[in-house]
Amino acid sequence: xxxxxxxxxxxxxxxxxxxxxxxxxxxxxxxxxxxxxxxxxxxxxxxxxxxxxxxxxxxxxxxxxxxxxxxxxxxxxxxxxxxxxxxxxxxxxxxxxxxxxxxxxxxxxxxxxxxxxxxxxxxxxxxxxxxxxxxxxxxxxxxxxxxxxxxxxxxxxxxxxxxxxxxxxxxxxxxxxxxxxxxxxxxxxxxxxxxxxxxxxxxxxxxxxxxxxxxxxxxxxxxxxxxxxxxxxxxxxxxxxxxxxxxxxxxxxxxxxxxxxxxxxxxxxxxxxxxxxxxxxxxxxxxxxxxxxxxxxxxxxxxxxxxxxxxxxxxxxxxxxxxxxxxxxxxxxxxxxxxxxxxxxxxxxxxxxxxxxxxxxxxxxxxxxxxxxxxxxxxxxxxxxxxxxxxxxxxxxxxxxxxxxxxxxxxxxxxxxxxxxxxxxxxxxxxxxxxxxxxxxxxxxxxxxxxxxxxxxxxxxxxxxxxxxxxxxxxxxxxxxxxxxxxxxxxxxxxxxxxxxxxxxxxxxxxxxxxxxxxxxxxxxxxxxxxxxxxxxxxxxxxxxxxxxxxxxxxxxxxxxxxxxxxxxxxxxxxxxxxxxxxxxxxxxxxxxxxxxxxxxxxxxxxxxxxxxxxxxxxxxxxxxxxxxxxxxxxxxxxxxxxxxxxxxxxxxxxxxxxxxx
Numbered sequence: 020x021x022x023x024x025x026x027x028x029x030x031x032x033x034x035x036x037x038x039x040x041x042x043x044x045x046x047x048x049x050x051x052x053x054x055x056x057x058x059x060x061x062x063x064x065x066x067x068x069x070x071x072x073x074x075x076x077x078x079x080x081x082x083x084x085x086x087x088x089x090x091x092x093x094x095x096x097x098x099x100x101x102x103x104x105x106x107x108x109x110x111x112x113x114x115x116x117x118x119x120x121x122x123x124x125x126x127x128x129x130x131x132x133x134x135x136x137x138x139x140x141x142x143x144x145x146x147x148x149x150x151x152x153x154x155x156x157x158x159x160x161x162x163x164x165x166x167x168x169x170x171x172x173x174x175x176x177x178x179x180x181x182x183x184x185x186x187x188x189x190x191x192x193x194x195x196x197x198x199x200x201x202x203x204x205x206x207x208x209x210x211x212x213x214x215x216x217x218x219x220x221x222x223x224x225x226x227x228x229x230x231x232x233x234x235x236x237x238x239x240x241x242x243x244x245x246x247x248x249x250x251x252x253x254x255x256x257x258x259x260x261x262x263x264x265x266x267x268x269x270x271x272x273x274x275x276x277x278x279x280x281x282x283x284x285x286x287x288x289x290x291x292x293x294x295x296x297x298x299x300x301x302x303x304x305x306x307x308x309x310x311x312x313x314x315x316x317x318x319x320x321x322x323x324x325x326x327x328x329x330x331x332x333x334x335x336x337x338x339x340x341x342x343x344x345x346x347x348x349x350x351x352x353x354x355x356x357x358x359x360x361x362x363x364x365x366x367x368x369x370x371x372x373x374x375x376x377x378x379x380x381x382x383x384x385x386x387x388x389x390x391x392x393x394x395x396x397x398x399x400x401x402x403x404x405x406x407x408x409x410x411x412x413x414x415x416x417x418x419x420x421x422x423x424x425x426x427x428x429x430x431x432x433x434x435x436x437x438x439x440x441x442x443x444x445x446x447x448x449x450x451x452x453x454x455x456x457x458x459x460x461x462x463x464x465x466x467x468x469x470x471x472x473x474x475x476x477x478x479x480x481x482x483x484x485x486x487x488x489x490x491x492x493x494x495x496x497x498x499x500x501x502x503x504x505x506x507x508x509x510x511x512x513x514x515x516x517x518x519x520x521x522x523x524x525x526x527x528x529x530x531x532x533x534x535x536x537x538x539x540x541x542x543x544x545x546x547x548x549x550x551x552x553x554x555x556x557x558x559x560x561x562x563x564x565x566x567x568x569x570x571x572x573x574x575x576x577x578x579x580x581x582x583x584x585x586x587x588x589x590x591x592x593x594x595x596x597x598x599x600x601x602x603x604x605x606x607x608x609x610x611x612x613x614x615x616x617x618x619x620x621x622x623x624x625x626x627x628x629x630x631x632x633x634x635x636x637x638x639x640x641x642x643x644x645x646x647x648x649x650x651x652x653x654x655x656x657x658x659x660x661x662x663x664x665x666x667x668x669x670x671x672x673x674x675x676x677x678x679x680x681x
Contacts, residue, residue: 168252182429197226245274326351326367362393411616431461447477467491479656562592584625591632
């Protein structure tokens, strides 16, 4: 070692190293200063860092062989020591070149880099000249209609309204906006409405060079505004050198309605539908869509929107009546009667088949037809992905979630769905990246909850989960139990065996868990916690209260698989073994994994819970083994921390099962 150090000095390796590190430090500072104005992504910056690290190793090697006494041969031991140093340094550089989730610099794990198409475009919200709030919806309507027209063209990639409208009043430059949306071209415009006249300025810009490809000003009668929007869309397509079929040109030329007030209601309804999944937003949007068709009964797009909203109200269990389902069908068919070629009508009917009838093949058929006329529609791609998830076509579903998110890369809603897809496939590191992105786009409580639950599934880490929920509390306030169904709270306290805290958390909630995969009345949760605390009298009282609620619910809906599963748990808690197993198995029979690969996994999990409660340990382990072998929420870390499975801890088969999937 002393001999090696002496030779390093002779070859001036220390001087070379210091000189190189000083130069690298200057480059780092330059990157930090220029990253924003030059729009350098984090991946590009990490790539530069890795290259500089590799350059450092090359410099050391060159210094060794070209030093003043480079002709003197090194001993074998010295060469081994030097090789070891280089290997360790190379490993360190590789690790430093990886991002926070382990992705190689310049390559996002969840989203491989793709070339930006020359025929990709984002239509930014047009500016309301004069700032009159009464004209704001009209101005948004101009933008929405142009986006809708362009979305009819198969040769274009068109960013959704949801993502494009997030750049309203932005201070970001066009180059930065285009980079975030992954498009080559951007459309900007202004709208000025005065009495019965309207002036529209529009321009198509190459965002990479700031070159104005096309621009035009229109001064027209207000009644001509839809013709203006059609003309703008067609000229944008020409500017992008897109190939238009005769059918596409004809669709672009069709006005959605001749009633501006009706169109204003339609635009506001779309905004509400995209804002959240809360019942009040759905119902208000539905009322606006209904008012739109009252003003213009020939407004096919508004009829299609009505149908979608009826389907959403139905599937989120806000109204599971047959009347609601029938309205979803009748309004979709009304849209078809008016416009048989309308892509939105096919999408609405696809949602009806999916949500209302669970007819997955017919749903996919309608979605596929919709894509022929609205190929850039993110919601249709997401609908296809949702159906494929139910069919157990997990990889195809994931790819189509990606397509949907690519068309609306600023949508927290679609980012959340993509994060769920990765999590269910147990690709947890990728899910974490996407949930972070979803939260950065919009601090939705549901995405915080999903990220918190992710750490429980992935690592069994309650501290990380609590940190996420603390951040959520600071940024957006308390959780909405109707929306997220107590995904992580109060289960964190439960998993930490802090039963009094779990009870306190539960008592502060005002809703039962009534979310698509579950219906769990609060007394059932109370009963489980009191049972873990050893309070047998209270446990039985709450199980009996839950039983009464569930039996009453079932009288009106004997086909609800969720109710049977929960009733099975209540019966098991009351010691009614045979009835418990019967109800839990009935839940599985009504919603088998073979029929629904998503909802079905929750019924199997409930059956496993019932089997544990009634002492059928081998049967419970069979179900858990099956769940671990397919995509889903059950994971080894979660099984280790959930007290539900404490009775299995010492069972050799349970231990072997966990070891098999570790």
